[in-house]
Amino acid sequence: MPSSVMPTSSPSGGPEPTAAISTVGLRKSYGDNVVLDGIDLRIPAGSVFALLGPNGAGKTTAVKILSTLITADGGQSQVAGHDVVADPQAVRAAIGVTGQFSAVDGLITGEENMLLMADLHHLTRAEGRRVTAELLERFDLVEAAKKPASTYSGGMKRRLDIAMTLVGAPRIIFLDEPTTGLDPRSRHNMWQIIRELVSDGVTVFLTTQYLEEADELADRIAVLNNGKIAAEGTAEELKRLIPGGHVRLRFTDPAAYQSAAAVLREVTLPHARLRSRGGTPIDEALALQIPSDGTQRELRSLLDWLDSAGIEADELTVHTPDLDDVFFALTGPTTATGTAPTTVTGTVPNQPKENAR
């Protein structure tokens, strides 16, 4: 996506809010593998920022650099007003990090894990016990507190992980895929916890594979691809970057589907893919897609046109772009060459609008 179409939104008027996290020209390579190729970020205090990107895009690498676990090859980063290279101790004092892989020690109990964190944060014994009890309660781990953490389910371990991150009451937290592997209820509970943190003024830097999660939680979202920020903005801004929605027609009768496809000149169907996401061959899904902005006026003319063409689908759904579309459009294989992202559609030979009166 050329930078010219990236949203350059800035707060309308007024002073810029203080940045909790900022990076300029951040670079990191492993051998020939250029992971971060000049990343600029500015994350206002008290906001949720979501970093998206395919596996291996460099999300964890960015988190590790900003949380002082590894050093960058170039560029500058400030976290909580401190330079990560010049003053890593001050950065560490201000942040909490929940890594992609659990920091929980399975051999000791959940409570002991928490108390260990309290010790690391130099809390007094009484204070450590108080904070531990409070967090175990908040994360619904009181019952499990005295059991070895190795006996916890994945969701319980993840909750314990985040509870441990909060022991030092950090003002900035990094959550690297906090809900991966959680069931829908646990995920929603985690979202609630994150929202509560934010309402207390905490800044959250989140990486996620779940676009819905970014949509739900993040004030701003950046999509990392091929070492660069492919786009950055609010969920709504990102959705506006990609072509409009479509109407999906699904057929149960292959013959009806074939004739509709013929009318729609869908000649490449056997190899066409419904969407790059599902990878379902379009002929198996018996579905066709027609570009449409989903407005009442366009739908009416489309329906008129389908009637006049004798096409009767068993199901018609209107699809407006969501973050998944953005993700696939920006991180698809064709984006590296700068060509338009792949979105699959059937084209109506004569635009419905023209056919409709």
Ligand SMILES: Nc1ncnc2c1ncn2[C@@H]1O[C@H](COP(=O)(O)OP(=O)(O)OP(=O)(O)O)[C@@H](O)[C@H]1O
């Ligand atoms: N210590 C290392 N040595 C060599 N290469 C590394 C190292 N750490 C990460 N990489 C490489 O850097 C790239 C980015 O990895 P990173 O873990 O940051 O990706 P990610 O976006 O977090 O991916 P995922 O979604 O799978 O967690 C990958 O190609 C990875 O193989």
Ligand SMILES: [Mg+2]
């Ligand atoms: Mg990662």
